[in-house]
Amino acid sequence: MPESPQPDAPLPDERGLLHLAVALDGAGWHPAAWREHDARPEELFTARYWADLVAEAERGLLDLVTIEDSLSLQSAHPFEPDERTDQVRGRLDAVLIAARIAPLTRHIGLVPTAVVTHTEPFHLSKAIATLDYVSNGRAGIRVKVSGRADEFAHFGRREAPRVSAEDFDSPSGQAALEELFGEAEDYVEVLRRLWDSWEDDAEIRDVATGRFIDRKKLHYIDFEGSRFSVRGPSITPRPPQGQPVVAALAHRGEPYRLVGRSGDLGFVTPHDSEHARQLVAEIRAAQAAAGRADETVHIFGDLVVFLDEDPGAAADCKARLDRKAGAALTSDAAVFTGTPAELADLLQEWQRAGLTGFRLRPGTLPYDLEQITRGLVPELQRRGIFRTAYEASTLRGLLGLPRPANRYAAGAVDATAALV
Amino acid sequence: MSSKPLKQIHLAAHFPGVNNTTVWSDPAAGSQIDFSSFVHLARTAERAKFDFLFLAEGLRLREQNGEIYDLDVVGRPDTFTVLAALAAVTDRLGLAGTINSTFNEPYEVARQFASLDHLSAGRAAWNVVTSWDAFTGENFRRGGFLAQEDRYERARQFLNATWELFDSWRGNEIVADKESGVFLRDPNPGRFDHHVGEFDISGRFDVPRSPQGRPVIFQAGDSEAGREFAASAADAIFTRHGTLEAGRAFYGDVKGRLARYGRSPDELKILPGVTFVLGETDAEAQERALVIRRQQVSGQTAIKLLEQLWNRDLSAYDPDGPLPEVDPLVGEHTVAQGRASVRMHRDPLTVASEWRALADAKKLSIRDLIVEVTGRQSFIGTPAHVAEQLNEFVQTDASDGFILVPHLTPGGLDEFADRVVPLLQERGVFRTEYAGETLRDHLGLAPLSVRAAAAS
Numbered sequence: 001m002p003e004s005p006q007p008d009a010p011l012p013d014e015r016g017l018l019h020l021a022v023a024l025d026g027a028g029w030h031p032a033a034w035r036e037h038d039a040r041p042e043e044l045f046t047a048r049y050w051a052d053l054v055a056e057a058e059r060g061l062l063d064l065v066t067i068e069d070s071l072s073l074q075s076a077h078p079f080e081p082d083e084r085t086d087q088v089r090g091r092l093d094a095v096l097i098a099a100r101i102a103p104l105t106r107h108i109g110l111v112p113t114a115v116v117t118h119t120e121p122f123h124l125s126k127a128i129a130t131l132d133y134v135s136n137g138r139a140g141i142r143v144k145v146s147g148r149a150d151e152f153a154h155f156g157r158r159e160a161p162r163v164s165a166e167d168f169d170s171p172s173g174q175a176a177l178e179e180l181f182g183e184a185e186d187y188v189e190v191l192r193r194l195w196d197s198w199e200d201d202a203e204i205r206d207v208a209t210g211r212f213i214d215r216k217k218l219h220y221i222d223f224e225g226s227r228f229s230v231r232g233p234s235i236t237p238r239p240p241q242g243q244p245v246v247a248a249l250a251h252r253g254e255p256y257r258l259v260g261r262s263g264d265l266g267f268v269t270p271h272d273s274e275h276a277r278q279l280v281a282e283i284r285a286a287q288a289a290a291g292r293a294d295e296t297v298h299i300f301g302d303l304v305v306f307l308d309e310d311p312g313a314a315a316d317c318k319a320r321l322d323r324k325a326g327a328a329l330t331s332d333a334a335v336f337t338g339t340p341a342e343l344a345d346l347l348q349e350w351q352r353a354g355l356t357g358f359r360l361r362p363g364t365l366p367y368d369l370e371q372i373t374r375g376l377v378p379e380l381q382r383r384g385i386f387r388t389a390y391e392a393s394t395l396r397g398l399l400g401l402p403r404p405a406n407r408y409a410a411g412a413v414d415a416t417a418a419l420v
Numbered sequence: 421m422s423s424k425p426l427k428q429i430h431l432a433a434h435f436p437g438v439n440n441t442t443v444w445s446d447p448a449a450g451s452q453i454d455f456s457s458f459v460h461l462a463r464t465a466e467r468a469k470f471d472f473l474f475l476a477e478g479l480r481l482r483e484q485n486g487e488i489y490d491l492d493v494v495g496r497p498d499t500f501t502v503l504a505a506l507a508a509v510t511d512r513l514g515l516a517g518t519i520n521s522t523f524n525e526p527y528e529v530a531r532q533f534a535s536l537d538h539l540s541a542g543r544a545a546w547n548v549v550t551s552w553d554a555f556t557g558e559n560f561r562r563g564g565f566l567a568q569e570d571r572y573e574r575a576r577q578f579l580n581a582t583w584e585l586f587d588s589w590r591g592n593e594i595v596a597d598k599e600s601g602v603f604l605r606d607p608n609p610g611r612f613d614h615h616v617g618e619f620d621i622s623g624r625f626d627v628p629r630s631p632q633g634r635p636v637i638f639q640a641g642d643s644e645a646g647r648e649f650a651a652s653a654a655d656a657i658f659t660r661h662g663t664l665e666a667g668r669a670f671y672g673d674v675k676g677r678l679a680r681y682g683r684s685p686d687e688l689k690i691l692p693g694v695t696f697v698l699g700e701t702d703a704e705a706q707e708r709a710l711v712i713r714r715q716q717v718s719g720q721t722a723i724k725l726l727e728q729l730w731n732r733d734l735s736a737y738d739p740d741g742p743l744p745e746v747d748p749l750v751g752e753h754t755v756a757q758g759r760a761s762v763r764m765h766r767d768p769l770t771v772a773s774e775w776r777a778l779a780d781a782k783k784l785s786i787r788d789l790i791v792e793v794t795g796r797q798s799f800i801g802t803p804a805h806v807a808e809q810l811n812e813f814v815q816t817d818a819s820d821g822f823i824l825v826p827h828l829t830p831g832g833l834d835e836f837a838d839r840v841v842p843l844l845q846e847r848g849v850f851r852t853e854y855a856g857e858t859l860r861d862h863l864g865l866a867p868l869s870v871r872a873a874a875a876s
């Protein structure tokens with residue numbers, strides 16, 4: 001059985017420790033990263049490539065890795081496919097990469113991305129439950145909506161909302177976002193109910209009565225929403241963590257609400273510490289409005305990072321890649337270039353703004369990942385703000401999240417009350 | 421004597437399923453869900469040089485009399501996820517998953533299978549099943565939207581759509597030349613446009629061509645439409661015909677359908693799901709087989725299995741007493757849901773009268789009768805005798821090999837791997853080493869080229 005760590009610590013971590021995640025995507029987050037001398041672009045579609053990266057992240061004692069995904073080819077355009085031939089195109093299913101890596105690692109959390117707009121909550125729920133089984137309690141899922149017309153056309157089931165990036169704030173844009181994120185909230189609700197649809201001790205193997213399960217401990221979830229209905233129970237028993245970790249990247253009000261209402265972990269993209277403070281306040285308000293003020297919800301700041309021990313070398317690297325790409329890197333997240341010690345300074349400053357951790361997006365792989373695990377992590381350890389050994393064997397444990405009571409179990413209310 | 425060369429046998433391991441073949445009450449029975457059980461079976465199969473491991477799937481827990489069925493194993497992992505994880509602990513073993521064509525969409529399934537094939541370096545297989553019922557549909561967005569008679573039409577269209585996606589990358593697009601900065605040779609890989617029947621989809625597929633080109637395709641279904649579907653599109657069939665006579669008839673029938681599709685008989689492997697019981701002597705094996713049968717059919721299970729034919733609540737009957745006097749309820753099945761087998765019964769009144777006659781003649785209780793008439797093991801005997809029977813089965817064209825269904829998780833294949841496989845190897849009818857890397861290689865299927873239609 002996975003351990004149940006102590007109930008909620010006050011935030012940020014009372015010991016002042018910060019949490020660290022790395023976001024893996026292709027050859028790194030710079031579009032020209034695949035051209036670096038140590039890049040392995042011809043191996044992007046092999047298991048070994050991903051296994052090596054995650055092993056490196058685990059060597060650095062990181063809390064988790066996320067794996068990017070979408071239901072379309074990468075594109076330099078945010079809402080349409082492109083025809084570029086000078087950047088990485090093509091990817092593997094992130095949940096399956098995570099599953100392939102799980103038996104090769106022991107401590108690190110595995111958080112693949114999944115698009116909820118076009119997929120079945122029943123399938124994803126059992127997939128993540130199974131990722132939790134094959135990793136012995138290290139699974140999470142980052143849910144993502146898709147408003148792209150090309151992704152709708154890949155499924156051909158319904159019309160794409162007619163909005164472009166520019167008119168998200170128009171009434172029709174607003175309505176489209178409400179719809180996408182409303183569906184995401186329903187979807188996460190179904191994931192969570194299905195994970196709880198088996199009580200932990202439902203399997204009884206009672207030879208005397210011939211019963212394998214106690215069917216009273218399996219529950220129909222009977223979710224009925226405007227977009228889909230799901231009867232349940234899951235075909236997969238409750239996963240080791242009870243509830244795998246649910247994460248979302250949030251740039252605006254609708255996803256802040258999603259994180260506040262149903263998430264365990266939000267990724268935000270502040271541009272300075274004041275901005276970080278505002279974002280944290282918004283999510284905490286959404287959390288409180290959802291009646292979850294007492295629960296641990298992590299907020300990690302996202303940063304694209306180029307790192308080097310030599311002052312100036314990281315900036316040179318980014319400039320070189322920008323030249324190769326023919327344009328300066330643009331990102332939703334702040335882009336950092338500097339030494340690991342300088343990054344540690346920045347993380348500490350932003351931590352004081354209320355962020356509980358960071359998700360670093362390495363500009364290049366494996367170089368910037370190794371700078372994190374071999375440069376930044378030792379620096380943070382010297383400063384006493386990062387773990388020196390894995391202290392838990394589950395992802396919830398690493399994040400200080402209790403193993404939750406089952407919502408359907410008799411006495412569940414009492415059990416929850418006892419935890420807070 | 422015929423000078424026909426010996427056929428090579430194909431062997432696969434079926435992870436014990438959620439039906440009463442699987443004995444969970446035995447002290448040796450382990451977890452049905454812990455990953456370690458899957459690892460054990462997969463490593464045993466790979467140690468014995470099996471072609472592949474096979475996972476079944478059902479997308480709603482079974483019910484009987486309106487309640488979740490609790491007498492058999494309940495609960496399974498997600499197929500894709502557990503197969504991807506097993507790719508990490510095996511090197512050559514094929515990884516076959518059952519995935520439904522009714523409650524999925526082609527783009528997603530194609531990227532999952534293409535990804536699994538990449539992550540396993542060419543070992544993925546897809547058992548295309550067509551369960552369509554509204555009962556299962558209650559777990560999915562579209563509910564029970566498909567009529568029974570449309571299930572294979574959707575399956576055919578679904579498979580064609582995924583093939584177009586798999587073939588949308590030809591395998592030579594990625595250059596990844598760091599010097600020149602050319603990652604792709606082609607600005608437009610993955611382009612597809614598919615507007616046929618159920619599917620109205622277009623765009624760009626996002627997974628480059630996988631080592632096998634596409635997963636090996638299995639079919640499991642017995643109707644006329646199912647056989648035709650297999651003959652047109654499958655690389656292998658998972659069948660229930662596990663006796664010599666039924667096997668030969670099925671084999672002849674299905675192989676005979678291939679020519680019409682321009683295919684040769686060895687392009688479709690026929691693999692029945694079979695069970696086995698070993699012993700030091702044939703008599704001891706028979707005794708063990710009976711013990712296992714009684715483990716598989718508890719008194720409670722006997723009543724439930726009888727209800728599936730009778731289509732009535734029989735909970736008031738004593739399993740150690742005689743068969744019910746009341747007749748089966750003819751018409752729509754209302755008692756049991758979520759099982760393919762329920763649809764397999766012939767006319768229930770005829771079967772019931774045969775069962776009554778048998779019970780009268782042999783003085784059988786309900787439980788004795790069910791033990792007698794259901795799920796008798798396919799191969800029983802000493803390792804030498806079982807090896808001989810398996811070989812005869814294949815050499816006389818009752819099948820091309822077997823999907824072995826052990827009754828115990830996870831160790832139910834150990835004895836077969838240790839004692840029967842070496843005898844098959846001695847006879848020269850089973851590999852002693854993997855000759856190739858991919859599942860297609862193991863099955864003796866030629867490598868695929870990109871289909872002309874998609875390439876043009």
Ligand SMILES: Cc1cc2nc3c(=O)[nH]c(=O)nc-3n(C[C@H](O)[C@H](O)[C@H](O)COP(=O)(O)O)c2cc1C
Nearest residue numbers: 476477518549550551640641642643646658659760
């Ligand atoms: C040997 C065998 C195994 C099967 N395994 C599965 C399974 O794992 N999951 C499933 O949904 N259906 C399974 N089926 C059901 C078939 O795919 C099919 O939906 C059903 O048999 C109805 O088709 P038919 O009328 O052609 O037989 C299986 C069928 C056979 C014969």
